[in-house]
Structures are given as C-alpha cells and as structure tokens.
Amino acid sequence: MKLYHFPHSPNTRKVLAVIHYLELDTELEMVNLLTGEQMKAEFIQLNPNHKIPTLEDGDFVLWESNAIMQYLASRKPSNKLWPSDPKVQADISRWQCWQLAHWGPACETLIYERMVKKITGEGDPDPAEIAKGEENFHLFAAVLNQHLKGRRWIVGDNVTLADFSVGAPLTYTEAANLPIESYGEVRRWYDELEKLDSWKKTAPPAMP
Ligand SMILES: N[C@@H](CCC(=O)N[C@@H](CS)C(=O)NCC(=O)O)C(=O)O
Incomplete structure (x- = not known):
C-alpha cells in the first residue's frame, strides 16, 4: 500500500x-x-x-x-480503533462526519487565515473570515466539550478513529490561536491524545 x-x-x-x-x-x-x-x-x-x-x-x-x-x-480485524460492532462503528463514523462537515471547516478557516496565509505570503488575515471561523469554532467546541464530560475518549473506553479525526485540526491550536481555553474538557482530552506514541510520531515537522 x-x-x-x-x-x-x-x-x-x-x-x-x-x-x-x-x-x-x-x-x-x-x-x-x-x-x-x-x-x-x-x-x-x-x-x-x-x-x-x-x-x-x-x-x-x-x-x-x-x-x-x-x-x-479494517485491514487489521479486532482492533480497538474501529471495533466491529455496527453501533460502535456508526458512532465513530458520526464523529468523523461531524469533523468533516462542521468542526474541521471551523478550525481550518482560522488555520488558513492565521497560519497558512503567513507561510504562503497571501497577506493578512481577513477579519470577516476570522469572525466567521471563531463563531463556528465556539459553536462546535461547545458541542464537543459537553460530549466529553465524564468521558476519556469520544466513543467508548478506548481511543478510536473518532479521536484521531476530531483531534487532527487541533494540531495547530497554538500556531492558529484556536480559542480552546474555555473548553476544559476538550483541552483535557486533547492532552491525553498527545500522550499516545502514534500521535507523537505523526506531529508535523516545523514549517519551512
Ligand atoms: N475531505 C478531504 C480534504 C483533503 C484536503 O483538503 N487536503 C488538502 C490538504 S489538508 C489538500 O490536499 N489541498 C491541496 C489542494 O486542494 O490543492 C479529506 O478529508 O481527505
């Protein structure tokens, strides 16, 4: 592959x-x-x-x-990232869809405006885009924060594909100044993800 x-x-x-x-x-x-x-x-x-x-x-x-x-x-049967129970798979899939439709775009607007534009020389952040990105970020961060109350991981007792999908945009929390400070559960959960070897090993190298 x-x-x-x-x-x-x-x-x-x-x-x-x-x-x-x-x-x-x-x-x-x-x-x-x-x-x-x-x-x-x-x-x-x-x-x-x-x-x-x-x-x-x-x-x-x-x-x-x-x-x-x-x-x-699914190439490695019986793994905890993607358990075979259809309800668990549907739950993981739900969060992956949510990431792609809502959470990812909210974060990406801020990542693009505050970080990517600097690297590619596309100019200053657009205040209207920042306002839209922040509004959406708060909307969806509140949903995630509420869900994580009393839970270590997004679905079940183990890290799953849902955590990797939803966690990925937070890679650039500091560089894009993603406003997660008021979402204590999101911060706690993401800190946990950052302790995993598979997450540490995939941290992006410094930007050119
Ligand atoms: N929905 C796609 C999005 C993929 C995507 O946006 N990739 C970006 C990098 S993160 C890309 O390749 N952009 C280059 C381009 O659009 O020309 C996925 O989840 O794979």
Missing part, C-alpha cells in the same frame, strides 16, 4: 496515526503542496480533487481521509 501525503496536513496526520497505531506496512510518498505537486497530471489521475491524503492499494485507489482510515483499520 502507498499513501500520498503531506506531513503538515491535519488530514494526513489522522491517517498516519492509524498506520502507526496499527503498525501497518505502508509506503509513504510525499506530495509537496507548497510547490503544487498535487496538480501534476499523474497525481490528478489518482485523485481528480488534487488532494492528499490518497491511498493506493494495488489497483484500488481511495481518497477522503476518513474513508482511508476506515479502510486501513
């Missing part, structure tokens, strides 16, 4: 965390987003959305990070 990735991308990080946690034998090929390698014809043939992560397993090509995580986890 080969994973096309970019080490600074939160969507890459959640997939790499699964690979490390389950010790899956996977070849890694970097697609440098800063130099536009994702627009090369060979890559567009694999993923017409020109986005990483993208997985190649023989002639099966899969894109969308959360789908890749589920596919990889």
